[in-house]
Amino acid sequence: MEIEKIIQDKNLKLTSARKEILEIFLNSQKPLAYEDIKDKITMDKATFYRNISKFEDKAIVHSFESNDKKRYYEIQSTPHAHFICNNCNTIECLQDVINFEIKNHIVQDILIKGICEVCFLKRV
């Protein structure tokens, strides 16, 4: 099965905590923080953080900090930028590829912050 293969291909032990986490992230269309999923998982938060961190080391998951002092995680797929609303903190994936180079730097992430459509239309 897909999830089990991902874990074992990286030489990680196949535990139920890891399967639970991957299941959720593989089925999500947007980055999620611990708080977003804590009610859907049965493991302790320390276990979540240790595992998601290991997934990141193994390049299964990619993460970034948002506006709300929380770290958001998503399955590492095609690189894309994120839009973060400074008003409601919603995160959108921007699928149009932005090519951006800086000499002697490696660009890993592009975060655009501002006011999202919902808040914009409410004129906040």
Added chain:
Amino acid sequence: MEIEKIIQDKNLKLTSARKEILEIFLNSQKPLAYEDIKDKITMDKATFYRNISKFEDKAIVHSFESNDKKRYYEIQSTPHAHFICNNCNTIECLQDVINFEIKNHIVQDILIKGICEVCFLKRV
């Protein structure tokens, strides 16, 4: 004097804490977090946070959260993007203007994250 004028033009009381804060930020070439300046100021951290927050309301200062769960502040001047190193957390101002529009969104900030020149050359 410059600093006093900035404060009074926004109808803020001219206090020594406010002068201290502005003095530091006007002389800095890059965004600073509380931790970066705490040894240079004499006020309590609550006072710092309350004032910087007021400066932000009054559009004297602009801020964003970085990688390290800290909020960075800078004097609001020409809009520019920032490069944040995922390895050493250093922040650079990118002066080349990046024009970026998203329909029905307001873009307020552009953060590029990755590996900075120093870390890149060290091959971290």
Added chain:
DNA sequence: TTTTTAAATGCATCTAAGTCGCATTTAAGA
């Protein structure tokens, strides 16, 4: 299948940036 053991887990505790309530102090207008 059973044994072995390094890795994973749960629990409790800790850390650190930032916030808040409240008593005291101060800027600035009357």
Added chain:
DNA sequence: TCTTAAATGCGACTTAGATGCATTTAAAAA
């Protein structure tokens, strides 16, 4: 100089995430 709303300092609080340690478990060896 007096008055008062706003600003300050202090201590306590909040919250995402990290850590130490005893217990459990996956998976390789016997």
